[in-house]
Amino acid sequence: MFSGFDFDVIARSAPYLFKEGMTFTLTLTAMAMTGGIFFGTLLAMMRLSSFKWLNVPAAAYVNLMRSVPLVLVIFWFYFLVPYIGAWIIGAKEPVRVGAFMSSVITFMMFEAAYYAEIMRAGIQSVPRGQVWAGYALGLNYWQTMAQIVLPQAFRNMLPVLLTQTIILFQDTSLVYVLSITDFLGAAAKIAQRDGRLIEMYLFVAVVYFIISFSLSYGVKHLQQRIAIIR
Amino acid sequence: MNYNWNWGIFWQPAPDGSGVYFGWLVSGIEWTLLTALLAWVIALALGAAIGTLRTTPAKWVVRLGDAYVEIFRNVPLLVQMFLWYFVLPELLPKGLGDAMKQMTPPWASFWPAVLCLGFYTSARVAEQVRAGIQALPRGQRMAGTALGLTQPQAYRYVLLPQAFRIILPPLTSEFMNIIKNSSVALTIGLVELTARARAMQEFTFQVFEAFTAATIIYILVTLIVVFAMRWVEKKVAVPGLISAGGAPMAGH
Amino acid sequence: MPMIEFKNVSKWYANFQVLTNCTTRVEKGEVIVVCGPSGSGKSTLIKCVNGLEPFQQGEIFVNSQSVGAKETDLNRLRSMIGMVFQSFELFPHMKVADNVNLGQVKVLGRSVEEAMAKSMSLLKRVGLEAHAHKFPGQLSGGQQQRVAIARALAMDPIAMLFDEPTSALDPEMINEVLDVMVELAHEGMTMMVVTHEMGFARKVANRVIFMDRGEIVEDAKKEDFFGKPRSERAVQFLSKILHH
Numbered sequence: 029m030f031s032g033f034d035f036d037v038i039a040r041s042a043p044y045l046f047k048e049g050m051t052f053t054l055t056l057t058a059m060a061m062t063g064g065i066f067f068g069t070l071l072a073m074m075r076l077s078s079f080k081w082l083n084v085p086a087a088a089y090v091n092l093m094r095s096v097p098l099v100l101v102i103f104w105f106y107f108l109v110p111y112i113g114a115w116i117i118g119a120k121e122p123v124r125v126g127a128f129m130s131s132v133i134t135f136m137m138f139e140a141a142y143y144a145e146i147m148r149a150g151i152q153s154v155p156r157g158q159v160w161a162g163y164a165l166g167l168n169y170w171q172t173m174a175q176i177v178l179p180q181a182f183r184n185m186l187p188v189l190l191t192q193t194i195i196l197f198q199d200t201s202l203v204y205v206l207s208i209t210d211f212l213g214a215a216a217k218i219a220q221r222d223g224r225l226i227e228m229y230l231f232v233a234v235v236y237f238i239i240s241f242s243l244s245y246g247v248k249h250l251q252q253r254i255a256i257i258r
Numbered sequence: 259m260n261y262n263w264n265w266g267i268f269w270q271p272a273p274d275g276s277g278v279y280f281g282w283l284v285s286g287i288e289w290t291l292l293t294a295l296l297a298w299v300i301a302l303a304l305g306a307a308i309g310t311l312r313t314t315p316a317k318w319v320v321r322l323g324d325a326y327v328e329i330f331r332n333v334p335l336l337v338q339m340f341l342w343y344f345v346l347p348e349l350l351p352k353g354l355g356d357a358m359k360q361m362t363p364p365w366a367s368f369w370p371a372v373l374c375l376g377f378y379t380s381a382r383v384a385e386q387v388r389a390g391i392q393a394l395p396r397g398q399r400m401a402g403t404a405l406g407l408t409q410p411q412a413y414r415y416v417l418l419p420q421a422f423r424i425i426l427p428p429l430t431s432e433f434m435n436i437i438k439n440s441s442v443a444l445t446i447g448l449v450e451l452t453a454r455a456r457a458m459q460e461f462t463f464q465v466f467e468a469f470t471a472a473t474i475i476y477i478l479v480t481l482i483v484v485f486a487m488r489w490v491e492k493k494v495a496v497p498g499l500i501s502a503g504g505a506p507m508a509g510h
Numbered sequence: 511m512p513m514i515e516f517k518n519v520s521k522w523y524a525n526f527q528v529l530t531n532c533t534t535r536v537e538k539g540e541v542i543v544v545c546g547p548s549g550s551g552k553s554t555l556i557k558c559v560n561g562l563e564p565f566q567q568g569e570i571f572v573n574s575q576s577v578g579a580k581e582t583d584l585n586r587l588r589s590m591i592g593m594v595f596q597s598f599e600l601f602p603h604m605k606v607a608d609n610v611n612l613g614q615v616k617v618l619g620r621s622v623e624e625a626m627a628k629s630m631s632l633l634k635r636v637g638l639e640a641h642a643h644k645f646p647g648q649l650s651g652g653q654q655q656r657v658a659i660a661r662a663l664a665m666d667p668i669a670m671l672f673d674e675p676t677s678a679l680d681p682e683m684i685n686e687v688l689d690v691m692v693e694l695a696h697e698g699m700t701m702m703v704v705t706h707e708m709g710f711a712r713k714v715a716n717r718v719i720f721m722d723r724g725e726i727v728e729d730a731k732k733e734d735f736f737g738k739p740r741s742e743r744a745v746q747f748l749s750k751i752l753h754h
């Protein structure tokens with residue numbers, strides 16, 4: 029079954045795959061995670077607020093992002109960002125935004141919706157009695173949030189936020205639809221150039237597996253260490 | 259701004275002579291739903307089986323089940339799609355492999371997509387089923403045994419009926435995920451909804467009309483699924499049995 | 511001037527009325543036990559005293575300050591009233607000593623050293639100074655509730671509210687908590703206690719209030735309540751819970 033396979037191609041292309049492809053994947057993941065958590069926090073706070081003009085748009089945004097495939101969102105932002113850029117700087121022609129920039133914005137804004145939900149659920153998972161106990165002592169809203177609710181919510185949500193980041197890491201492979209050279213894209217290029225589809229795709233699968241599996245193992249470990257005993 | 263809006267584009271004839279562009283989108287959503295439903299059948303059957311096996315006392319069965327879940331969870335869906343489409347035909351015995359390679363489009367893309375989505379989602383369903391069974395009070399299993407039920411009977415009559423009710427909400431999410439994930443199959447040539455919207459954009463340059471239509475269709479499908487599942491939940495609800503939810507969960 | 515005063519208090523959750531025209535008072539140093547069947551509104555009643563539950567009609571005064579008035583500084587008022595919850599509600603992410611320190615430092619503005627000294631003396635009083643550096647999850651239910659009492663006392667409250675303090679405890683731990691409460695009563699603390707523990711009521715209560723379906727049905731001195739309850743419902747209730 030495995031005769032005629034040239035696993036040497038992996039060794040030869042590894043530098044390219046990792047230096048070009050994997051760095052792109054990791055950079056995109058890191059930027060999307062940072063931006064996603066930042067905007068996700070804003071969205072979560074908007075959703076938890078009692079002002080309708082804040083929580084309705086936030087809810088609409090989150091629900092929209094969760095109803096639509098990521099591939100479609102990638103296409104949307106690819107075409108939409110140049111127009112929005114033009115509108116922001118007042119230009120007449122759509123701004124030329126590269127595929128990289130558009131994918132960074134896409135993943136940030138897409139993941140923000142998922143991070144927001146995780147944070148909202150985390151905050152709401154703190155029992156209401158804790159809030160009452162804080163108020164009963166005379167703490168005000170901000171003190172109760174800062175001293176009692178958020179420390180507990182954060183411990184609950186941290187493992188899930190990290191798991192979402194691992195999912196984000198895997199999802200970045202979808203930039204393939206814009207012909208961007210991430211780790212998978214780089215492997216696909218070599219595969220097509222050298223006719224070595226099986227070797228390259230199997231290799232990509234194995235590398236993703238090793239990285240994702242190790243990271244989720246780490247998250248599980250972390251979860252056990254920071255869990256709050258109730 | 260320099261964009262020519264033309265919402266009438268949907269009623270203009272498509273270049274392949276099959277009718278109007280709107281027809282393209284309709285055909286797209288048909289393929290999306292067909293792929294999703296078939297894959298869901300596979301995912302439910304396999305996932306329920308594996309999830310159940312992971313809660314049995316047999317340690318090596320549990321470990322095999324865990325390995326199965328880990329494999330499908332840690333490789334991106336797109337990579338799995340490529341493996342099913344490009345790599346599997348080469349690894350199968352000559353007869354089967356050739357048969358696969360000789361399938362004509364759209365079936366050449368359809369079957370790998372269905373299998374890929376089915377197996378990928380089955381791992382997630384297995385996780386939900388396992389979690390649902392383990393969320394039941396430990397006494398339930400013991401009560402079943404105390405009555406004299408065999409293990410399969412205990413699962414069939416006591417554990418699984420309760421577990422499925424508990425996991426209906428997360429299962430609904432998984433079903434919606436399969437519908438969304440079907441879009442990944444456009445990379446192997448499946449002409450589902452997103453592919454059709456992209457094609458329409460490439461032919462007509464009416465980018466926003468095409469993608470807005472696709473977005474609205476996905477939202478409508480999502481809403482229908484949500485309402486249908488709520489109806490199902492109400493029908494099978496047992497007073498006092500609360501379903502999963504509340505704790506933060508990651509996913510797509 | 512009574513310490514706590516209710517005047518025609520009524521409360522609705524949407525269309526459902528949970529409190530109907532409740533009028534009563536608690537004098538300084540009095541111990542009032544509030545009892546009644548589930549759903550009678552007794553927990554809701556005492557949660558209205560420190561504004562944890564809003565009410566739509568009537569007035570509540572604590573030390574002559576109106577709880578419902580807009581001008582009242584509710585946070586300050588709450589810091590003067592101690593509350594102990596059925597589910598203890600200690601802050602699980604903080605050590606026991608920090609639980610007792612938090613209100614003192616953040617609300618009363620005491621220094622950390624001052625607060626710690628007071629916390630340790632209160633923990634000693636409830637018999638738990640050895641556990642000061644543990645987390646709540648490491649303590650038993652009875653121990654957690656005693657810490658909760660210390661946490662409330664650390665604020666030097668003028669009155670204490672107890673919402674079914676022993677209902678969530680295993681039987682062998684109920685007494686250790688009741689003993690602390692009895693001692694508090696003997697020291698002259700104004701207390702309003704929602705409970706089923708009639709032994710406690712007989713020992714230290716001055717008055718007993720019986721509630722049913724949102725109304726105060728009986729409000730009598732302890733001897734009168736146990737000796738000759740006036741309402742049919744109170745008689746039924748007592749007969750059910752006193753034959754354990």
